[in-house]
Amino acid sequence: MTMRHALVLGGGFAGTLAAIVLAHHADTVMVVDRDRLDDAEAPRRGIPHGRHTHVLVSGGARALDKLLPGITDHLFSLGAQRIGLPGRYMATAAGGGWFPRHEGRQFIIGCSRALLEATVRERLLDHNNITFVSSADVVGLTGDPARVTGARIRDRATRTERTIEADLVIDSTGRSSRAPQWLVELGLPEVEEDVVDPQIFYVTRRYRAPDGAHNLPAINIMADPTRTDRVRGSGLLLPIENGTWSVTLSGTVGGHPPVEEAGFHDFAAGLPYPTIAELLDLAEPLGSPFGFKADANRRKHFDKLVPPGFLVLGDAAATFNPVYGHGLTVAARGAVALRDGLARARAEASQDIQRAIARASQDAWMMATSQDFRFPQTLGPRPESRDGLAQRFQERLGRSAMSRPAIADAQMAIFTLSTSPAEALMRPSVLLSALRGPDPAVKPLSEPPFTPDEREVLAQCR
Ligand SMILES: Cc1cc2nc3c(=O)[nH]c(=O)nc-3n(C[C@H](O)[C@H](O)[C@H](O)COP(=O)(O)OP(=O)(O)OC[C@H]3O[C@@H](n4cnc5c(N)ncnc54)[C@H](O)[C@@H]3O)c2cc1C
The missing domain is CATH 3.30.9.90 (D-Amino Acid Oxidase; Chain A, domain 2)
Incomplete structure (x- = not known):
């Protein structure tokens, strides 16, 4: 799919990845953000969550390396920590x-959100067809129900508004995205939403x-x-x-x-x-x-409704309980889906690509919501209770994970979004371990499993 001009709304993590993907498919790409993006080290107003702990799980690290080869090694060279053997x-x-x-086999990457974002953003410099408009709010889309043709943006200092035309507009304005309202203003129906x-x-x-x-x-x-x-x-x-x-x-x-x-x-x-x-x-x-x-965990079904010329990526499409550390990975997997979709798409294929972006978030959604529904205070429509056998299998897995490494590995592969739950749990070693149940010879540890060297370090620090 080749385009003259592509427009990315929001230059956070998902927007940066989208711009890099689009740079291979469009003559010019413009990124609009309400913040100044040249000062990535400072906590930005547009991403207040950027000051909080952000892990990148191994499924996301691999997706990021697919998009930006060598990026995780570069992060490690800048001090990011590889956590996992x-x-x-x-x-x-x-x-x-x-x-x-x-x-x-799985790992997570520990670094500040600022370091991650600055390192990823550096890769924009490899593309001289990407330009930025900073300190501007996106206030709406242009077009009609049959096609999005651009966006309206307002300069934060002068309050002047202008329209930017584009062959493809990607909304990556994050959790506060107003894309559902913007589409209604164009005459489209309300997007369906799941909230847990x-x-x-x-x-x-x-x-x-x-x-x-x-x-x-x-x-x-x-x-x-x-x-x-x-x-x-x-x-x-x-x-x-x-x-x-x-x-x-x-x-x-x-x-x-x-x-x-x-x-x-x-x-x-x-x-x-x-x-x-x-x-x-x-x-x-x-x-x-x-x-x-x-x-909340919030999933908007743009896949059922986006008109040609428009796509939604990252938190603007789905957010997750941050405790599971999956939002960045879903954004990176969505950007891989965008890349693959654009490589084979016809110009009108927005809905196919949006469906692929939705599929890239499916495992994270299942994991977050099924975990959260284990807690009684979670609000949202609870899924019908599963049949007794599936329930008992889940419970057995939970009880056996500490003493059966095959189950712990499968759980880690699921948690790091490296393997789908169905694939991870149906391995013969996992099924066999679940059948055996908890190993009575392995007692739960009441203290963290520090090595003698680590205990020595702790003793010296005290
Ligand atoms: C407390 C917390 C902790 C988290 N921890 C983790 C974690 O450990 N691991 C993990 O993978 N994920 C984590 N996440 C999720 C992760 O932060 C998001 O998934 C990720 O930031 C999504 O990136 P994004 O680009 O879609 O959105 P954002 O990073 O929010 O970027 C949106 C961009 O759009 C701009 N913008 C917004 N509205 C407009 C507008 N109207 N006009 C112009 N520009 C606009 C903003 O300035 C910003 O630059 C956490 C989230 C929270 C809230």
Whole structure:
């Protein structure tokens, strides 16, 4: 598909990837954002969530490498941490204790959102047909129900409005996207939306890791749906660049982590395991904690309705409970779908490409909503209860994961969006392990599985 001019609304993570993809298919590509994008190191007004912990799971890292070959190695060279073997370990606690240490194939990348975004944005410089309009709000689309022909933008300083014509417009303005209203203004019906709200509140604070502690594991304490008190919360201590830890606590109704300093620490100490609080005692805080009322899981069915000339990518199409760390990966997988779709599409193929973008978010949607529905406070239409056999299989998997590495590997492949749940769980080794059930010889660990070397480092820091 070749075009004269393509327009990308919003130059965040998804918009940047979209622009790079489009640069191969259009004579010129224009990116419009309400922020100034040349100062990626500073937290931007347009992405307040950018200050919070952002992991990139291995499924997303692979998608990003497909789009931008060598980008993850470049991130590592800039200080991003590879968490998962080979690399730094992630100690994970779930309801029954700590997972034993074992080598898996999946990983996550730990770095600040600012470093990730700046590194990806650098690749725009490889394309001299991409231009930017900064400090401008997108206020609407132009066209009619049969075709989108451009967008209306308003300069933030002068308040003057102008229209930009384009052969293809991509909306990547994120969670606050007004695309549904813009399409209604063109005469199209309301887009259908699914909403599943776990009512999560998020608080993040950065710390300088103590000297010598640079290789300590990441710590992931998962929420336990069987707990009814405030320890139902979760915590993640993620090593990022420059010897820094990004620490995020989250909780739900009646158990929000406090944004003030002492309360933040107390909440960490009150999680089912106090490991994060104990590590924070050794570290130096860098600034105050900041909070965020996380969005619901929200999926808009543009795939049923987009007219030719228009596509929606990233959070503008679907958002997820951030606890699972999947939004960036869904955006990267959506950009791969865009690339593949444009490579084989006719000019009028918007709906086919939008369907492929929707498929790229399907596993993340299933994972986030099925996990969230395990918690009673989650709002939204609950799926009909599954038949007893599937339910019992799920429960058995959950109980056996700690003592059966094949099941833990499958769960990690699903969590990192590396393999679809159906494929991961139907492997003979997983089915056999589930059949055997929990291994009675492997007792749940009540303490994180630190190595003797790591314990030595901790002892020296104290
Ligand atoms: C608290 C929190 C933590 C998260 N943690 C993780 C994580 O660990 N891992 C993960 O993978 N994902 C995480 N996510 C999700 C991730 O942040 C998003 O999926 C990702 O930012 C989506 O990128 P995007 O480009 O679609 O949207 P954004 O990054 O939000 O970018 C949207 C862009 O559009 C611009 N814009 C918006 N409206 C307009 C307008 N009207 N006119 C012009 N410009 C506009 C904004 O300035 C911005 O640049 C988290 C989200 C939250 C809220």
